[in-house]
Amino acid sequence: MKKIIKSIGAFAFGAVIFATSSMGVMAAERSYTYNYDYWGDVQDSPDAYTVTNVYTASSFGMDVNFKNPQGLFVKGNMLYICDTGNNRIVQLERTGTETFTVARIFDSIKGDTDVTALAGPTDIAVSEEGDIFISDNGNARIVKVDSDLNYLMQFNLPVDSNVSADSIFQPSKIVIDTAGRVYCIATSINQGLCKYEADGTFSGFVGATPVTFDFIDFVWKKLATQEQRQRMTSFVPTAYDNIYIDHEGFIYACAGGQDEDALDTGAADAIRKLNLMGNDILVENGEYPVYGDLYWGEGGGYEGPSYFTDVTVFENDIYVCLDKNRGRLFGYDDQGKTVFCFGGNGNMDGYFRQPAAIEHMGHDLFVLDALDCSITLFTPTEFGELVYSAIEEFDEGNYVVSGESWNKVMEMDGNYDLAYIGIGRSLLRQKQYKDAMEYFELKYDRENYSKAYKQYRKVWVEDHIVILVIVILAIFLIPMGIGKIRRVKYEIDTADIFENRMTGRSL
Amino acid sequence: MIAALKKKETYQEYIRSLKFALYCTTHPLDGFWDLTHERRGTYAAANTILFLTLLIRVMKLRYTSFIFLTVYWEGINIFLYVASVAFPLAMFVIGNWGLTTLFDGKGRLGQVYMASCYALTPYPLVQFPLMVFSNFVTVDEQEFYMVISALSLLWAALLMIAAMGQIHEFGAGKNMLFMVASLFAMMVIVFILLLFFGMIAQGVAYFISLAKEVMFRL
Numbered sequence: 099m100k101k102i103i104k105s106i107g108a109f110a111f112g113a114v115i116f117a118t119s120s121m122g123v124m125a126a127e128r129s130y131t132y133n134y135d136y137w138g139d140v141q142d143s144p145d146a147y148t149v150t151n152v153y154t155a156s157s158f159g160m161d162v163n164f165k166n167p168q169g170l171f172v173k174g175n176m177l178y179i180c181d182t183g184n185n186r187i188v189q190l191e192r193t194g195t196e197t198f199t200v201a202r203i204f205d206s207i208k209g210d211t212d213v214t215a216l217a218g219p220t221d222i223a224v225s226e227e228g229d230i231f232i233s234d235n236g237n238a239r240i241v242k243v244d245s246d247l248n249y250l251m252q253f254n255l256p257v258d259s260n261v262s263a264d265s266i267f268q269p270s271k272i273v274i275d276t277a278g279r280v281y282c283i284a285t286s287i288n289q290g291l292c293k294y295e296a297d298g299t300f301s302g303f304v305g306a307t308p309v310t311f312d313f314i315d316f317v318w319k320k321l322a323t324q325e326q327r328q329r330m331t332s333f334v335p336t337a338y339d340n341i342y343i344d345h346e347g348f349i350y351a352c353a354g355g356q357d358e359d360a361l362d363t364g365a366a367d368a369i370r371k372l373n374l375m376g377n378d379i380l381v382e383n384g385e386y387p388v389y390g391d392l393y394w395g396e397g398g399g400y401e402g403p404s405y406f407t408d409v410t411v412f413e414n415d416i417y418v419c420l421d422k423n424r425g426r427l428f429g430y431d432d433q434g435k436t437v438f439c440f441g442g443n444g445n446m447d448g449y450f451r452q453p454a455a456i457e458h459m460g461h462d463l464f465v466l467d468a469l470d471c472s473i474t475l476f477t478p479t480e481f482g483e484l485v486y487s488a489i490e491e492f493d494e495g496n497y498v499v500s501g502e503s504w505n506k507v508m509e510m511d512g513n514y515d516l517a518y519i520g521i522g523r524s525l526l527r528q529k530q531y532k533d534a535m536e537y538f539e540l541k542y543d544r545e546n547y548s549k550a551y552k553q554y555r556k557v558w559v560e561d562h563i564v565i566l567v568i569v570i571l572a573i574f575l576i577p578m579g580i581g582k583i584r585r586v587k588y589e590i591d592t593a594d595i596f597e598n599r600m601t602g603r604s605l
Numbered sequence: 606m607i608a609a610l611k612k613k614e615t616y617q618e619y620i621r622s623l624k625f626a627l628y629c630t631t632h633p634l635d636g637f638w639d640l641t642h643e644r645r646g647t648y649a650a651a652n653t654i655l656f657l658t659l660l661i662r663v664m665k666l667r668y669t670s671f672i673f674l675t676v677y678w679e680g681i682n683i684f685l686y687v688a689s690v691a692f693p694l695a696m697f698v699i700g701n702w703g704l705t706t707l708f709d710g711k712g713r714l715g716q717v718y719m720a721s722c723y724a725l726t727p728y729p730l731v732q733f734p735l736m737v738f739s740n741f742v743t744v745d746e747q748e749f750y751m752v753i754s755a756l757s758l759l760w761a762a763l764l765m766i767a768a769m770g771q772i773h774e775f776g777a778g779k780n781m782l783f784m785v786a787s788l789f790a791m792m793v794i795v796f797i798l799l800l801f802f803g804m805i806a807q808g809v810a811y812f813i814s815l816a817k818e819v820m821f822r823l
Contacts, residue, residue, distance in 0.1 A: 542671055544672045544744050545744060547671075547743075548672065548745065549743075
């Protein structure tokens with residue numbers, strides 16, 4: 099009896115331990131950085147970026163705290179912050195990895211203009227020559243000043259039949275290209291980006307998002323009454339949220355707030371890369387479209403797809419999108435494959451309350467939080483730097499070095515699809531087709547596998563051409579020979595001269 | 606039964622009936638008529654063809670090039686995978702027999718099963734070489750695979766239609782009508798099964814909760 103009680107006790111104890119330990123496993127938190135694999139499963143990943151510091155105005159020795167800052171711009175080692183709520187612009191100079199000094203703070207411009215005080219500047223851009231373009235939202239203009247803030251010119255409401263002349267111009271985000279042209283997103287103008295020539299004339303809209311419209315909508319519209327029709331959502335293009343011009347002069351535009359179904363079917367693009375014609379040339383060769391999180395549960399009070407509010411593009415063509423819905427950063431490579439995803443909403447370092455803008459300096463990332471009034475500086479970890487160096491070395495043609503870097507990446511994260519494909523591509527360039535095929539097959543890269551296999555097959559055929567010819571000849575000749583022999587045998591068997599003997603034997 | 610296995614004729618008959626499946630694939634009308642009326646087919650051969658079909662289907666998972674068939678191994682249940690062919694086939698056989706037997710169909714249940722299995726012949730016949738072939742092609746050449754694979758299914762479907770017509774001695778129009786009706790019969794079977802298992806689950810749950818209640822009060 100005692101034994102039975104003892105064993106029951108032991109069993110219960112074991113069960114408790116088992117239950118708690120399995121609960122521990124269940125409750126395991128996902129890592130800060132993650133990635134989507136081929137199947138779209140979330141794979142934990144080593145951090146690609148770590149928070150180096152979180153800066154507020156007081157960290158720079160400023161008395162007045164930021165108030166609803168909206169814009170961020172990097173030129174060289176200068177960081178410009180549009181402190182929208184305080185009608186001023188703060189220019190910081192980066193003097194070390196973590197140290198910044200205030201270069202200047204200005205809330206007005208000088209020179210020959212009626213209005214010199216800035217009113218709610220939302221964005222800023224600096225040209226190669228040092229001219230500063232400010233999206234002076236409250237004064238309904240984009241103003242161009244020289245490096246000493248002397249007024250040069252301004253860009254006003256577009257003169258176009260689609261824009262009512264008495265509407266108020268509200269430029270929100272601007273970029274400038276190398277020729278001094280200005281592209282601007284203006285609130286309540288949804289025909290695309292307003293494009294101004296360097297001399298200030300409005301020269302048209304570029305890159306309007308295509309209107310999504312399907313047959314069912316059409317039928318509903320036909321059936322609806324006038325009042326119902328007015329209350330329906332009108333089919334207008336989604337306005338862009340932010341723009342960024344990369345080092346090649348392509349404009350990356352992000353339009354958050356897209357319809358879930360439209361994103362899924364590919365009818366809507368959260369990120370577009372516009373060429374001069376305003377056409378979307380973003381490469382999306384990844385398994386999944388570029389729209390941030392693949393799954394949007396309703397956990398934590400956030401719902402719906404990722405809302406890209408800003409984007410920045412590195413010199414290696416990796417672009418990082420900022421999701422203001424869940425406070426996450428999504429890095430994509432030039433093929434549209436996920437490089438990293440990290441972040442979240444919260445008060446800790448590396449989490450955001452209302453991220454508004456993102457910029458990069460070298461490989462470092464700045465994220466501006468409009469509600470927290472802070473700037474988070476992210477610097478790449480060893481893992482992140484390895485990924486970048488692998489990609490950059492490959493682009494420069496150093497395939498062996500790139501392969502070595504990818505190998506190190508793979509050692510740090512065995513679930514990182516890009517590493518396998520990177521190693522494969524490196525091997526492919528080194529003509530090690532068989533090995534390359536193995537790596538591609540592991541991560542289901544059909545295109546590259548086929549490229550490697552095509553070469554492998556070609557080499558194999560060239561090496562074995564003699565055997566191949568012999569086998570093919572054998573396939574044709576042996577049956578022919580057998581047929582011939584049979585025929586001869588048949589002739590002999592049925593020949594007249596042997597008939598007597600044959601019949602004699604059979605008898 | 607055991608005694609029959611020892612006879613050489615049994616095996617000759619088996620091989621002959623298996624070879625007859627090949628004749629059926631190219632001469633469906635003639636072949637399927639002879640299958641039952643001339644007793645050219647055997648259940649052993651029919652079972653073999655079905656087994657081969659299921660086997661090839663499972664083998665394809667592993668041995669087809671990932672270019673054509675990318676398998677999420679975590680999500681594969683081999684029994685469910687086999688059932689995805691076997692179960693619809695069983696439903697089709699039962700549904701078809703159930704209907705045609707009411708409308709002058711001459712085929713018996715076993716014959717419907719045998720003919721259905723014989724009609725599956727193109728699947729193992731084509732898919733096995735295709736599975737091997739898939740490992741020697743690139744994405745640029747994938748159309749070959751796709752087209753041949755689709756043709757094998759189409760071929761099997763046409764054979765199935767021809768087989769049913771010959772087994773039941775139906776004309777073309779009536780045959781097509783009953784093929785479509787068989788699909789509806791399959792749906793009815795699924796519906797009834799769902800209903801049945803749903804009710805059973807509810808019934809079981811009722812008694813379990815009753816038992817729990819009793820145990821709490823004791």
